[in-house]
Amino acid sequence: MAVIQVQRKPLTLAERTYLPQIFGGLMTTIKYFFRPAETLQYPEQRPAIPPGYRGVPTLVMDPNGREKCVSCQLCEFVCPPKAIRITPGTVAEGKGIDNVEKAPQAFDIDMLRCIYCGLCEEVCPEEAIFLQNQYSMSGYSRAEMVNHKDRLYELGGTLPDKHFKWEVKKAAEQGAGAHH
Amino acid sequence: MSEFFFGLPVVVQGVIKGLAVILFIFPVAAACSMAERKVSAWIQRRPGPNRTIPPMLVGIPGMGVLQRLGLFQLAADGGKFFFKEEPLPNHVHKFYFVLAPFIAMIPAFTTVTVVPFGAYLDPAGKVMPLMLANVDVGMLAIFAVASLGVYSLILAGWASNSKYPFLGGVRASAQLISYELSMTLSVLPVFLWVNEPGSTGSLSLARVVEFQSHAGFWGGTWFLFTMPLSALIFMVALFAETNRQPFDMPESEADLVGGFHTEYGAFKWSLFFVAEYANMIVGSSVFALLFLGGWNPLPWIPLSSLLGGLQHLTGSALWLHPLVAGVLSTCIFVGKVLITIFVFMWVRWTVPRFRYDQVMRIGWKILLPLSIANLVAYTVGIYFLQG
Helix, strand or coil, X not given: CXXXXXXXXXXXXXXXXXXXXXXXXXXXXXXXXXXXXXXXXXXXXXXXXXXXXXXXXEECEXXXXXXXXXXXXXXXXXXXXXXXXXXXXXXXXXXXXXXXXXXXXXXXXXXXXXXXXXXXXXHCCCCCEEECCCCCCCCCCCHHHEECHHHHHHHHCECCCCCCHHHHHHHHHHHHCCCC | CHHHHHHCCHHHHHHHHHHHHHHHHHHHHHHHHHHHHHHHHHHCCCCCXXXXXXXXXXXXXXXXXXXXXXXXXXXXXXXXXXXXXXXXXXXXXXXXXXXXXXXXXXXXXXXXXHCCCEXXXXXXXXXXEECXXXXXXXXXXXXXXXXXXXXXXXXXXXXXXXXXXXXXXXXXXXXXXXXXXXXXXXXXXXXXXXXXXXXXXXXXXXXXXXXXXXXXXXXXXXXXXXXXXXXXXXXXXXXXXXXXXXXXXXXXXXXXXXXXXXXXXXXXXXXXXXXXXXXXXXXHHHHHHHHCCCCCCECCECHHHHHHHHHHHHCCHHHHCHHHHHHHHHHXXXXXXXXXXXXXXXXXXXXXXXXXXXXXXXXXXXXXXXXXXXXXXXXXXHHHHHC
């Protein structure tokens, strides 16, 4: 590659006195002086969260209010910092989720370890775990920074379901026999 | 009331007047530090300090404005300094270490005595300046006392007995001595012009303002217009003398931690800053008096015509009352000083700091020859105009 020699022009008298530059700078700063502040008054004003934001991971329910997680533990295995700890359990009778075999008995996400990578959301076959809009977490102890299952559902709420995977499966089983 | 005041011994009168001026300057100097924070915030498009409010004042109408202006923050910061622990490091020279901040206050509050800050019309229609001491040495006294300010910085730097304050003190002394020369030389043309042949010579600042309030085009012109170069040199030297950005070599927190005040904390530290702002106020006052027409409201409109015009418009002789005229002229003058102080802050948040060698080059190689040439040119010009 050819080296291009750039001729540096000698400074003009006006440039050497600094004054035009300083006045130019003063004009710029006075322009900004009269503009409104760009900052938010944080606790009162909150920033708008863009779609696709990866906030605190949460567990969601389906529109029928049923637990989606089947405790397959894929998120636990994929989690790079090992922030997720799941204790699988059986499905309680009469909860309306007898279409699946398992549900988490305990589901803990240690927010001191979580790196908000979103791999758990990506890997979940049930679309049960989502990184949602909450971005500020605080607590007074390490134990407080671990989100347990009830807290995770409280944060997650209910999200619309595009597939109703298990209903479709159930309907298919009842309609077309044992093939699936 | 006024009879009682004038019945007091002269010394007591002087003390009362002096205390009044100091009690004005001290809070204004403190308020300037808040103004500094606010100006920097607005230039950087932040709201600045706007949260602090005493709980008992919440909800009172109008307090929200003061809260957003950060006035309670100022009170909280100021009050904090009185209750903080006074750290006194073991390795310092204790006597001089404690002495330095108090010495810093002396030039700031001494120079005020010869600075006129307003005027009133006496029954004969003559403009009488309001000042603590209308002495003929005026400007000379300011230069003489203001240059003592460097001792506080040197003393602070040396008594701290550690390297960064020491370097800061060395820089301070070199810088202040360098720029004093050009500063003094830059105002000489003004006084050459004012002391026309045949008059009694005077270096009083009131005289300079009086000269800028004559009738006619040339009489009413502010010296800013007739001597722009002097004004520029004086302004630049003033920045250097008050250790303001872009000349804040003695502090330069990037390379010297905190410069001369590295070892200081709490109340002693705040004294340095009140002194810096008080110096700025006095410096801005001198600039306003020399180049911005003092208490004259606008160029070519002296105070006496403003008062006469107001009297003509409203038809009341109240405007010529010494009290009204004095308050009005003081307000005009303080307004000019505050505008000049705003320029100080505006420049601080615009221009980056010079390197130390650049400071020396500007001082000795540019400003000093320029001010000498300026002095020679104006001397020749004044000789042909007035002689």
